[in-house]
Amino acid sequence: MQIIPAIDLRAGRVVRLKQGDYAQETRYEFDACALAADYADAGATWLHLVDLDGAKSGAFENLRVIEKIAAAERLAVQAGGGVRSEDDVQRLLDAGVARVVVGSVAVREPEKVEKWISRYGEDRLCIALDTRNENGVWRLPSAGWTQSEGATLDELAPRYANAGAKHLLCTDISRDGMLSGPNLDLYKHVQRIAPQLSLIASGGVRDLADVQALRTQDVGGVVLGRSLLEGKLTLAEAFSC
Template sequence: MTTQVIPAIDLRQGRVVRLRQGDYAQQTNFDVDPAVLAGQYRDSGATWLHVVDLDGARDGGFANLAYIEAIAKAGLKLQAGGGVRDAAGIERLLGLGVARVVVGSIAVREPDTVSGWLARFGPERLTIALDTRWREGAWQLPHAGWTEQAGATLEVLAPLFAKAGAVHLLCTDIDRDGMMAGPNLALYQRLAALAPGLQVQASGGVRSAADVAAVAAAGIAGVIVGRALLQGSLALADAFVAAGGVEA
């Protein structure tokens, strides 16, 4: 199986940024137009792009729709989210050309609602985001841009969404996000055991082609790569080779 490499663009007030461990006070800005960057990733062989509206993720609603629409015109299949709180939000993003809408905070707060959306929109149009950090002996699930703590755990919600028909599950190890510390392979192997039917996307900590190769060797369906590409420690072409090739 070829692990799908998905470059990421995080947006805040229209700028390409990266946070450290989801901390909005630890932001690095990158001086590049998001639509131009998307085009560069496309020209390097990417077929999918992951886009996060960080303003929307924290505050709800959409703050970067115009930029997401511009990115969608770059010719990539777009997986995008941040701020989706209702079915109308899903319809709005799909209407802009987004191929898969990421639902995170509401998936943690209202899993039954999101299970209903899987039936309504189809599992190929949604990516469930369960971003997690290890606290008090469990994989906890912070939400609202990782600023609020929920009572739900990964061990409960991953099997629930698998049973509801979900196909795509994005999981970020928050403690490794933006830290260039390597991916948490044990977390993703645990997730595969919890819900073996899900196509898991690993996110957080990828820094090199060796990290991508390790994710692929673990049999994980996809890997999100953000800061390493922006900082130049990993070339997208090398990531594709490490993952076993380019997958449409």
């Protein structure tokens, strides 16, 4: 299981949102590049970067920071937020990103993203299906979780598995930034409907016990955000699993 620290960017600053709500932002007094270096020093090999401005607007608004972190070549970077076209995918790859995270467009235009999987290969793309349970159905909001879409998790996860995708990032929006624990039942469900995918769990991880629970469930990776920023968990503790 990969331990992947996360940095969410808004106007160049390190922030976290509660349940994806842009009105519920917490700012942290960290320089993003220095924080990435600290994570590398602590033993991380991957970093998850999110351009929150881009996720909402569809434009890369924090690309300079992403480029700088990637250029340091201390961490393999998976980054997303604002990817809408193949040009966007290529732009991030040209910026040094190892794996492009594709979210809103993966929900809205799966045919397009399936072609990207064929063109760039399974290891260069990560499908992000961030989900919210509505009356027992796992819905897939887009555009920084601000817009409702018709597609469901149960439709798209198996579809991408069959299309040759390898990496699936799945976030329970209701738990994101809340330190309320990961939704283990959700991840069991994803593993049932799309067992071919390497599942990266995200949202709600509080402490070492949560990391251990996810490892026991045999997920491919776990993204750690607020718990690291606020000292609830250290990377050394996470790696001890």
